Amino acid sequence: MDVILLERISKLGQMGEVVKVRDGFARNFLLPQGKALRANAANKARFESERATLEARNLERKSEAQKVAESLEGKSFIVVRAAGETGQLYGSVAARDIAEILAGEGFNIARNQVDLNNPIKEIGLHKVTLHLHSEVEIEVELNVARSAEEAERQAKGESLTSADAIYGVDEDALRPEDFFDPDADGLDEDA
Structure with missing residues (x-):
């Protein structure tokens, strides 16, 4: 199906372009979300008459997204x-x-703006990309820890999952010779 894009969509095209997309993508996403119109003569004329207002609205959304990006710049969330x-x-x-954590800090970010391919399943420092606008994205840091004290230690660069942190043992001091006798053949000589 051919559609006229009403805003820039990454990996698809710019505002005003007529692009060919799959029918399901157009029917289920682009048309209901107001991101595109079916490409016919009437809609082309309608787009041209509304082009200035669409561009102004897009520019306004982009500037708002840039303000949010500036306030999120360099932030880390525990x-x-x-x-x-x-x-x-x-x-x-x-x-x-992540969207709930950002909302708790005063940032209105929808969960579909959070680019997370797989859920985070271990403690540590994780970089997460936020798509605030089709032309504005920012990376924030999540400090996932068991407690606020561990988060502070982790932020300083201390590893909480190493053998030293868990068992109080220096990993470099562990050698196989300390646990196994390389000369032993594993047989009991009395038997």
Whole structure:
């Protein structure tokens, strides 16, 4: 199906372009969301008459997104979750959770603006991309830890999942010779 784009859509085209898309994509996403119109003579004339207002609205949305991006620049958010000793979370941190955390900090971000291919399933520092506008995206840091104290230690660069942090053992001091006798053949000589 041919459609006229009413806004810039990444990997598809710019505002005003007539592009060919799959019927389902047009019917289920582009048309209901108001991102495109069916490409026919009447809609082409309608787009040309409304082009100035559409461009002004797009520019306004972009400037608002840039303001939010500037306020998010360099921010780190702490996420406290229960986790095992190896750092594996009991559950995960999904896009919905990230949107709620940002809302708690005063940022109005929808969960579909959070670019998270897979949920976060372990403690640590994680970079997450936010798509605030089709032309504005920003990366924020999530500090996933078991407690606020661990988050502070983790932010300083300390690893909470290493053997030293878990067991109080220096990993470099661990050698196989300390645990196994390389000369032993594994047979009991008295038998």
